[in-house]
Amino acid sequence: MAKMHVSTTINGEPTEFLCDATDTLLDALRGPLGLTGSKEGCATGDCGACSVTVDGRLTCSCLMLAAEAEGREIGTIEGLSQGGKLHPLQQKFLEMAALQCGICTPGFLVASKALLDRNLEPTETEVRYWLAGNLCRCTGYDKIVHAVLETAAEMRGASR
Amino acid sequence: MTETQYLAPHSLDEAVSALLAANGTGRILAGGTDLLVQMQAGIVKPGLIVNIKKIPEMTSIEETPDGGFRIGAAVAGAVVGEHERLGKAWPGVVEAINLIGSTQVQGRASAGGNLCNASPAADSVPALVAAGAVATIHGPNGRRTVPVEEVPAGPGRTNLAPGEILVSFTLPPRPPHSSDAYLRMIPRTEMDIAVVGCGVSLTLENGKCTAARVGLGAVAPTVLLVKDAADALIGSKLEDDALEAAAEACRAACRPIDDKRGTIAYRTKVAGVLLKRAAAIAADRAGRA
Ligand SMILES: Cc1cc2nc3c(=O)[nH]c(=O)nc-3n(C[C@H](O)[C@H](O)[C@H](O)COP(=O)(O)OP(=O)(O)OC[C@H]3O[C@@H](n4cnc5c(N)ncnc54)[C@H](O)[C@@H]3O)c2cc1C
Ligand code: FES
Ligand code: FES
Numbered sequence: 266m267a268k269m270h271v272s273t274t275i276n277g278e279p280t281e282f283l284c285d286a287t288d289t290l291l292d293a294l295r296g297p298l299g300l301t302g303s304k305e306g307c308a309t310g311d312c313g314a315c316s317v318t319v320d321g322r323l324t325c326s327c328l329m330l331a332a333e334a335e336g337r338e339i340g341t342i343e344g345l346s347q348g349g350k351l352h353p354l355q356q357k358f359l360e361m362a363a364l365q366c367g368i369c370t371p372g373f374l375v376a377s378k379a380l381l382d383r384n385l386e387p388t389e390t391e392v393r394y395w396l397a398g399n400l401c402r403c404t405g406y407d408k409i410v411h412a413v414l415e416t417a418a419e420m421r422g423a424s425r
Numbered sequence: 426m427t428e429t430q431y432l433a434p435h436s437l438d439e440a441v442s443a444l445l446a447a448n449g450t451g452r453i454l455a456g457g458t459d460l461l462v463q464m465q466a467g468i469v470k471p472g473l474i475v476n477i478k479k480i481p482e483m484t485s486i487e488e489t490p491d492g493g494f495r496i497g498a499a500v501a502g503a504v505v506g507e508h509e510r511l512g513k514a515w516p517g518v519v520e521a522i523n524l525i526g527s528t529q530v531q532g533r534a535s536a537g538g539n540l541c542n543a544s545p546a547a548d549s550v551p552a553l554v555a556a557g558a559v560a561t562i563h564g565p566n567g568r569r570t571v572p573v574e575e576v577p578a579g580p581g582r583t584n585l586a587p588g589e590i591l592v593s594f595t596l597p598p599r600p601p602h603s604s605d606a607y608l609r610m611i612p613r614t615e616m617d618i619a620v621v622g623c624g625v626s627l628t629l630e631n632g633k634c635t636a637a638r639v640g641l642g643a644v645a646p647t648v649l650l651v652k653d654a655a656d657a658l659i660g661s662k663l664e665d666d667a668l669e670a671a672a673e674a675c676r677a678a679c680r681p682i683d684d685k686r687g688t689i690a691y692r693t694k695v696a697g698v699l700l701k702r703a704a705a706i707a708a709d710r711a712g713r714a
Contacts, residue, residue, distance in 0.1 A: 269431065286431035286474060287464065309462045313529055322503060322532040328461045332431045333476060376528065398527020
């Protein structure tokens with residue numbers, strides 16, 4: 266059967282791709298679009314490694330059809346750094362060793378950015394609940410949560 | 426095998442005709458947080474997927490002229506949680522919908538999908554039942570409305586006829602000093618399936634309970650409306666013996682399964698405990714409403 270044609274915007278760039286009706290957005294990102302930063306940990310919505318934003322809303326790209334991207338604004342991990350400069354979250358994750366193998370990291374970064382975009386003063390509890398859908402097998406959560414809190418503090422300082 | 430087709434119609438009538446033409450192989454896609462998991466697992470292989478999120482009536486929240494609310498069946502949980510006036514009038518319904526999954530799942534999961542997936546443990550359903558929510562259904566023969574508790578038929582099955590789509594939930598207007606609450610028992614603090622879920626909605630007049638409804642989840646093949654528990658609360662000032670009578674009515678209504686999440690004895694006991702706690706929270710909120 267003929268493939269479906271989808272027009273969307275990814276990290277601010279108008280983009281077109283072809284997909285099958287049952288392809289997930291994650292399939293399209295990692296396949297035809299070559300954006301392999303989003304990872305597949307489970308494909309069932311449990312791990313958050315595939316996190317993206319859709320019109321600014323945090324979503325698992327494994328639980329969304331590629332065809333649903335039509336006309337929407339998708340944000341992926343590839344859009345975090347700007348002009349070759351790491352996002353403050355990425356910088357802080359490196360400084361505070363908030364990653365080991367790194368497979369969960371793109372998902373944590375996209376999810377954490379979605380949090381800081383709406384709330385630059387999250388409490389530790391808020392960070393932990395917000396990130397409850399992101400699983401990490403190796404680093405443990407303390408370093409990740411503290412890196413997010415540190416970044417928020419720094420970004421508040423910078424915006425004063 | 427024939428390949429799956431995908432449609433995103435802009436009207437309900439188009440969606441209904443497409444579903445009918447698909448001869449039982451069509452599946453409605455709201456947030457996809459159940460449907461896509463089932464497709465990945467190979468449990469369902471739809472011939473047609475109908476994305477209903479382009480239908481404005483299904484993705485909006487409105488206040489009705491009489492002071493109630495109409496919540497589109499496909500509105501994502503995160504959007505429900507951001508509606509301030511809805512959260513004031515129906516904090517229990519909103520907290521139940523917001524308990525579904527993670528932040529990512531909230532970005533997509535809808536109350537309509539939660540109800541139509543027909544899990545006995547669906548978190549939003551006991552709260553909607555307690556709220557007296559009415560489901561509006563659009564189908565080949567036009568529209569009908571039914572109480573939410575009449576939509577599920579059993580685990581994974583609904584009473585929707587072929588081609589029928591759940592359009593929205595209507596919540597009734599709220600008298601003064603009314604409120605609601607939803608509590609679930611899970612072994613973890615987040616991301617788990619309810620062992621028992623309990624929704625209570627009530628109205629107080631000078632401290633006396635004048636109206637109440639109780640919804641109980643995960644203790645029977647479908648979510649239950651427990652009228653005897655509500656009757657035990659109505660007319661009381663929520664004294665200990667009235668709460669104990671309502672808890673006993675909840676325990677008596679339980680017909681749970683025994684599984685790794687909880688034994689029959691445990692689920693039954695917890696149903697009574699959650700009733701008392703949820704009623705206390707709802708009463709506290711109502712006192713301030
Ligand atoms: C990681 C994870 C965690 C979860 N945690 C919870 C939890 O804590 N509590 C809980 O209750 N659930 C949980 N769920 C299950 C799921 O998220 C919910 O049931 C959710 O509300 C489903 O809504 P949806 O919009 O995604 O439904 P969909 O997957 O789009 O649809 C579900 C079913 O309902 C049908 N359907 C959808 N909308 C309509 C309609 N308007 N009319 C007729 N039929 C319709 C679909 O065809 C499908 O069969 C979880 C799921 C995941 C992946
Ligand atoms: S791959 Fe999407 S949540 Fe795990
Ligand atoms: S760093 Fe390996 S899973 Fe998180």
